[in-house]
Amino acid sequence: MPIRPENKIRYPANWPEISNRIRFERAGGSCECAGECGRHHGQPCPAVHGEPHPVTGSRVALTTAHLDHTPENCADANLKAMCQRCHLSYDLAIHIANAARTRFARLTAGMDPLFEVT
Numbered sequence: 794m795p796i797r798p799e800n801k802i803r804y805p806a807n808w809p810e811i812s813n814r815i816r817f818e819r820a821g822g823s824c825e826c827a828g829e830c831g832r833h834h835g836q837p838c839p840a841v842h843g844e845p846h847p848v849t850g851s852r853v854a855l856t857t858a859h860l861d862h863t864p865e866n867c868a869d870a871n872l873k874a875m876c877q878r879c880h881l882s883y884d885l886a887i888h889i890a891n892a893a894r895t896r897f898a899r900l901t902a903g904m905d906p907l908f909e910v911t
Contacts, residue, residue, distance in 0.1 A: 796808075796864075800864060803864040803865055804864050804865075804867075805865075805867055808867070811857070811867050811872070812856075812857040815857045815869070815872045815873070815874050816842065816855045816856075816857055816874040817842075817855075819869070819874070820855070820874035822841055822842040822843070822855060823837075823839075823840070823841050823842070823855075823874070824837065824838035824839070824840040824841075824853075824855065824874060824875055824876040824879055825837065825838075825873045825874045825875065826838040826873065826875045826876070826879035826883070829860070829873070829879075829883055830875065830878075830879040830880070830882035830883040831882055831883070831885075832878075832879065832882055838875075838876060838878075838879050840853045840855075840876035840878070840879070841853060842854070842855035842876075846876060846878060848878065849878060851877075853876045853877070854876070854877050855874055855875070855876060856874070856875055856876070856877055856880045857872055857873070857874060857875075858872065858873050858874075858875045858879075858880045858883055858884070859871055859872060860872070860873055862884070862887060
């Protein structure tokens with residue numbers, strides 16, 4: 794997942810190397826989610842990087858999730874390779890909260906909370 798510009802400072806300079814090591818060396822290019830995302834796989838998620846997702850059919854982009862949602866904590870035990878579907882589901886509450894804050898900020902600035910006019 795792309796890192797928002799305002800959060801880049803929270804990641805270590807070697808984040809690309811850490812993420813690649815987790816996704817490809819440790820996980821072998823496969824999703825490591827075993828239900829942490831709230832979806833009941835019954836087994837580890839079968840998604841494989843670059844292949845069609847077994848549920849959605851979209852091309853899998855393997856990501857690295859921070860289990861405690863803290864980008865500064867890059868300990869291996871806090872990181873898990875997840876397909877984009879599992880990662881988005883795992884972070885759903887954070888995405889909802891961020892969207893609400895953005896809509897509120899836009900509304901209080903007198904802007905349309907849902908659409909940006911360019």
